[in-house]
Amino acid sequence: MNVVIEITLNIEGNRGSSRGSFFVKDRDFKDDPNFAVAVVSYEWIQQLKRETGQRETIIEKVTWNEVNDITDIVKEIQPLLPEDNLPF
Secondary structure, three states, X not given: OEEEEEEEEEEOOEXXXXXXXXXXXXXXXXXXXXXXXHHHHHHHHHHHHHHOOOOOEEEEEEEEOOOEEOHHHHHHOOOOOOOOOOOO
């Protein structure tokens, strides 16, 4: 399923918004549409952070299809870290 995601970010005091159309897996969307779109939004924001040199970024607003505000869900997403299986 395609959704339109709009984000507003504050990158070191410079506010800006971006909008794009993204694909979300149908199965994930049927289970929990807000969370499925939030994961795609989070990945997009991480990509933007890499492109701007990992500067301090504050997520101000995230919506999909112009009416669904998922800002709080996106802010709560944490990346999965690999287990620490080092022998020392």
